[in-house]
Amino acid sequence: xxxxxxxxxxxxxxxxxxxxxxxxxxxxxxxxxxxxxxxxxxxxxxxxxxxxxxxxxxxxxxxxxxxxxxxxxxxxxxxxxxxxxxxxxxxxxxxxxxxxxxxxxxxxxxxxxxxxxxxxxxxxxxxxxxxxxxxxxxxxxxxxxxxxx
Amino acid sequence: xxxxxxxxxxxxxxxxxxxxxxxxxxxxxxxxxxxxxxxxxxxxxxxxxxxxxxxxxxxxxxxxxxxxxxxxxxxxxxxxxxxxxxxxxxxxxxxxxxxxxxxxxxxxxxxxxxxxxxxxxxxxxxxxxxxxxxxxxxxxxxxxxxxxxxxxxxxxxxxxxxxxxxxxxxxxx
Numbered sequence: 001x002x003x004x005x006x007x008x009x010x011x012x013x014x015x016x017x018x019x020x021x022x023x024x025x026x027x028x029x030x031x032x033x034x035x036x037x038x039x040x041x042x043x044x045x046x047x048x049x050x051x052x053x054x055x056x057x058x059x060x061x062x063x064x065x066x067x068x069x070x071x072x073x074x075x076x077x078x079x080x081x082x083x084x085x086x087x088x089x090x091x092x093x094x095x096x097x098x099x100x101x102x103x104x105x106x107x108x109x110x111x112x113x114x115x116x117x118x119x120x121x122x123x124x125x126x127x128x129x130x131x132x133x134x135x136x137x138x139x140x141x142x143x144x145x146x147x148x149x
Numbered sequence: 150x151x152x153x154x155x156x157x158x159x160x161x162x163x164x165x166x167x168x169x170x171x172x173x174x175x176x177x178x179x180x181x182x183x184x185x186x187x188x189x190x191x192x193x194x195x196x197x198x199x200x201x202x203x204x205x206x207x208x209x210x211x212x213x214x215x216x217x218x219x220x221x222x223x224x225x226x227x228x229x230x231x232x233x234x235x236x237x238x239x240x241x242x243x244x245x246x247x248x249x250x251x252x253x254x255x256x257x258x259x260x261x262x263x264x265x266x267x268x269x270x271x272x273x274x275x276x277x278x279x280x281x282x283x284x285x286x287x288x289x290x291x292x293x294x295x296x297x298x299x300x301x302x303x304x305x306x307x308x309x310x311x312x313x314x315x316x317x318x319x320x321x322x
Contacts, residue, residue, distance in 0.1 A: 027208035027232055028169045034236045035243055046240050050232065057205020058212055062224060064199050065216045072195065076318050081198040083290070083317020085281040087309050088201035090294025092171065092274035097299060100267045109264040116268025120175045121275050124183065127176035131165045131265060139261035146253050146260070 029053060105145060112138040152219050152226055154185070159211060159230035167266050170208040170231070174273030177214065178280075187218045190280040197277060202310050208232065287322040 030050045037049030071077050103109050112134060119130040158180050166173045174197065181187050188196075196217060200210035208231055215227025249255045278291060294309050316322055 027163075027166070027206055027235075029206045030208065030232045030236060031239050034239050038240055038243065043240075046236075050236060054206070054228070054232070057203065057209055058224075058228060060205065061200065061203050061209045061212050062216065062221070064203055065213055065224070068195070068199060078195075079317040079320055079322060080314050081195040081317065082281055082283065082287060083313040083315070083322040084198040084202050084310055085194050085277055086283055086287045086290040086317070086322050087294050087306075087313030088198060089274050089277040089281065090291040091201075091298055091306055091309070092270055092277065093291070094295045094298035095171070096267050096271040096274060097295070099263070099270060103263050103267065104260075109260075112261075112264040113268040113271070116265045117272050117275075120269065121272035124179055126179070127173075127269075128161065128165045131167065134265045134268075135258070135261060137261075138264060139257050142260035143254060143257035146257055 108141060108145060109138065112141075151187075152222055155187075155215060155218060155223055156226045156230045158185075159215075159227045160234050163231045163234050166231075166235075167262050167269070170206070170210060171273055172266055172269035174210075175269065175276050177211070178276055181214055181218070188214065191282065192217060194277055194281045202314070283322060286316075290316060290322055 030053065033049035033053045034046045037045035037047070039045075041048070068077075072081075100106075100110070100113060115137075116130060116134055119125045119134075120127060162173055162176055162180070165176070178193055182190060182193050193214070196213040197210055200207055200213055203209060208228070211227040211231045212224045215223035215225070217223075219226070246255075278288075281287070283291070290313060294313070297304060297309060298306070313322070
């Protein structure tokens with residue numbers, strides 16, 4: 001919409017901004033809306049853009065929540081949600097695979113993926129802790145590899 | 150007070166959500182189900198499924214979680230807590246961050262965070278898979294979706310979700 005309909009920004013620009021927002025913590029699209037909103041309209045834009053982006057979907061989700069509260073216990077609904085959860089989890093595995101394949105120097109960085117999975121999924125350590133330690137280690141290694149080139 | 154606690158937990162989480170809301174699933178689960186016992190395993194997974202099927206960004210799973218825990222106020226508090234802190238920070242820091250682009254340490258951070266994000270997404274997937282109570286047919290569905298999604302990239306995920314919904318109603322998950 002931003003690129004093709006309104007020509008507010010170029011595709012390269014959009015990709016660069018999106019890449020940055022994906023890397024920063026927080027909901028990607030919301031971050032992107034803030035960045036784009038600020039660029040074009042300053043503070044008001046940065047407030048209005050994420051609000052506009054979220055209001056509709058939040059209302060829909062709340063409506064679904066009401067339906068879930070009324071009918072969620074029905075066996076059909078349980079089956080339906082289990083089917084969707086299975087698909088969602090397949091999509092997540094696929095996404096992890098794709099993200100993993102995009103990593104350069106895999107022998108160096110994949111161990112950090114394994115460490116993250118062990119800490120989060122197996123040992124169930126608090127994520128802020130795991131992320132802080134992981135980022136420190138993995139970031140230092142990355143810093144070092146960048147210096148060698 | 151539960152509303153305040155919910156807000157605080159979500160706000161704290163928003164700072165480590167590298168890779169977006171998807172990466173947060175394991176930690177959300179740890180906080181909401183294991184630590185506070187606000188929701189049980191099944192409800193958590195079902196809320197995830199609803200967010201997955203609904204249009205809009207996948208952060209909205211926290212809206213649903215907030216709703217189930219504390220009603221409308223909970224839904225708004227959780228959503229706001231998840232979006233606001235980073236939005237404010239990004240608003241303030243974006244220009245500075247852009248001026249850093251290309252610096253060695255900035256490239257090191259973006260390079261270093263990628264394998265961690267992969268681990269987070271993978272952990273989220275395992276968590277959903279194990280707590281959804283899938284039947285053997287459900288596991289086959291998971292595998293089929295992975296293959297379909299990787300093999301046919303043009304295929305929109307909504308088709309897979311629709312297929313999963315139909316299979317699920319018919320008892321094949």
